Amino acid sequence: MAAATNSTRQNIRQTAERLFRDRGYAATGMRELAKEVGIEAPSIYNHYKSKDDLLREICIDIAGQFFKAFEAIDKNEKSPTKKLRSAIKGHIAVIGNNLEASSVFFHEWMFLEEPHLTKFKKMRFEYEQNFRDIIDKGIKKGELRNINTKLVTFTIFSALNATYDLYLYKSKEKISKDEIADGMADLLLKGLKN
Amino acid sequence: MAAATNSTRQNIRQTAERLFRDRGYAATGMRELAKEVGIEAPSIYNHYKSKDDLLREICIDIAGQFFKAFEAIDKNEKSPTKKLRSAIKGHIAVIGNNLEASSVFFHEWMFLEEPHLTKFKKMRFEYEQNFRDIIDKGIKKGELRNINTKLVTFTIFSALNATYDLYLYKSKEKISKDEIADGMADLLLKGLKN
């Protein structure tokens, strides 16, 4: 029995996010997914066209959230440094609010079928370009020291995109969402500043 | 034993590294692997006990390289800051010299079967603990500013462990191994210093 508040579709979606994250997309079977939802495998196809369709919905949804968060930040005119800090924190917040889905987004996008795969790559490049632009402007204005923009953008995203993993620590010293966002933004910006 | 068999064995190993990286462990079939090597699938079992055996060999080999690189650095007594810089550069060097295998190491280890999975996790924790210890000592000595060690270690490894991806850029602005190692070490250490 599913909880009354959750529709079967939502249930499938959430379970898929969890299984795709824990076992990987390719290693997760439709029967396994169905079993965890509490239905039979073919019933999934009443809600989703295919396995790929599920993955697509998860990935596209997260991509949309990243764009939306950035746009909200980009509108407020600020210095590149402040803008970058906000963008970093916004990015981490999206991950923090979608722990399972964002992990799937980062690790399983490669299994998207065309044409979605190409579209996905394009969207990601565009998004990262936004960060690159801010950094370039920061260097031009002298707020940031002059280092390889590509390497820096890469380093930033590598650190940010792994934060979902930080929440999995079950040890006593648990780090809060704000600690993660602030601490990481501080560390990276201090490394960048002139 | 026989030297002649090594060629095929090495061939299987290298091809597996490439395929596991490009398509993922679970999504790579033994027939597909065999085809790229130029043999039939059952012939692989003359050289490897199982698919998991292949993955294990790849992962354990890389783990050993990380440990070896660190030990060589740890012996020379240096300040925590200098030691951390060397360890970072050593870590990146191992990745740079094993692009495909290290990518498999980072992304596909979850498919290891027991007891290798448990052993793997333990080794990784030990290795990361080495870095944590250096950072703690650096804070104690006042060389590094006092920030959450866990968050810092996490951020460092997230950045380092993604560097294999940097080499895949085919664009004009290619970054050299030294640029990556020095640039990333500078960025991270500047963010950490007091």
Added chain:
DNA sequence: TTGCGAAACAAACAAGTGTTAGTTAAGCAT
């Protein structure tokens, strides 16, 4: 030359893959 071990092969196995077909039961508007 004989014999042995290494390494290749084709054929097959049991289990599992995503997905479709056909059917049935329940809820709802007319």
Added chain:
DNA sequence: ATGCTTAACTAACACTTGTTTGTTTCGCAA
């Protein structure tokens, strides 16, 4: 009550999965 829609089910299809078996081929040591 009737018909329509939704969503569940069982059964099955057409492949693919990792792996085993049994056999053959080949190069080398005795």
